[in-house]
Amino acid sequence: MEIKFTHHQSAHCENGVVSNLMKHNGFNVSEPMVFGIGSGLLFCYIPLLMVNHAPAITYRAMPGFIFKRFAKRVGIKIKREKFKDPKKAKARLDENLKNNNPVGLQVGVYNLVYFPDEYRFHFNAHNLVVYGKENDTYLISDPVMETVTTLTEKQLEKVRFAKGAFAPKGHIYYPTDFPNELKLESAIKKGIKQTCREMLAPMPIVGVKGIRTIAKLIRKWPKKKGVKVANHYLGQIVRMQEEIGTGGGGFRYIFAAFLQESSKVLNNEKLAELSKEMTQIGDLWRDFAVDASRIYKNRGTKVDGYNDIATQLEVIADKEEVFFKKLKKAI
């Protein structure tokens, strides 16, 4: 059985799944809209947690949060379930497909066979849509891929029950109830407000202050951890910023696209201006990645290099602080 489902490629998986599911249900919501309303933009350093033997940093909201907030703010209802038993998880999935309901799944990337080998790490916050089943093969729409693909029952069970940090536990989700019209205006405002609040939070690990903390750590790493480890850590920061599809700006470009679209919905010129500013900040993040990559490519031993890029991060932090204060006032 195959549900008529249109696959649209997106930059990032969770936004993409939500946007595709919304479009399937007749609401034309773009990926940046989902990202912005769901307050997807973030900077957070998670102390003590090590991912791939390096400190964990994220440039976006926790898996699942974007959809949750989006749903609440535009007034749709979602159903989500996690399972202990893979058999029950499979039964629930098949049941939905039988009812012509495409569903979103959270999966681990390590056993996702259609991904290039180099991308297959133990990362458990990937999302995709299942839109049908033929014999024992599931039809998969993975939003970061250009086209649709398939997974066998066994392959799908494996990725749904991947283990480790943020284990998906068969997590399945889908919208169940829609209003006649989406409340976009108020939703956009709520989304922006929360992003501003988080980015300006008075905590040393979140938002602008989190960026400064990382800058400080970068200065210390070469001396404290040795050049080899410092380079590895730096590489990880860039890889997180560079999760598939962020175009180098650590989600800043998607956010800028959201502001541009919002300025039209809300008739607010200021947001269009701020979108341009965010684009420039995204460019700065890109420059940071380029310079950081130079350090770990050449295995440079100069401490200067680390100080330089730390300074770059501090400049970004200052700019983002000014930016989010302005954005807060603009709505």
Added chain:
Amino acid sequence: MKKDEVPQDKSNLESANFKELCYAVDENGEYTTVNSSGWDPKTIALDNAIQEINARVEDAKKRVLDNQTSPIEYFMELHKMDVNILSSYVKIWKWRVKRHFKPRVFKKLSDKTLQKYADVFEISIEQLKNIEYGD
């Protein structure tokens, strides 16, 4: 980032024959999407991470051959895991997993326990005991 600045560098995405989607600004300042074949800074970061893993695997292998650790640690590294992840896959407490790294303890493990590890690594018990298989 302008539309024509979207990086089109060679990358490992090519092997899977797909391009990622990026947001960029067109001539009129409007946001649009462009496909990108990859970006060098990211490719370098990824390559470094993979080299790092390969070095860890090699190191673990050497220590297994020197009888300093058990093949479990080698296969763990080979599967890009750490003790946390391995422990949750085999459903054995972390401190016990670490203990199983000791060659002395590994030799005495029951087939039942060995099977748990073998299942996770998708190999047989014989292969688990003989790390040459990993090549």
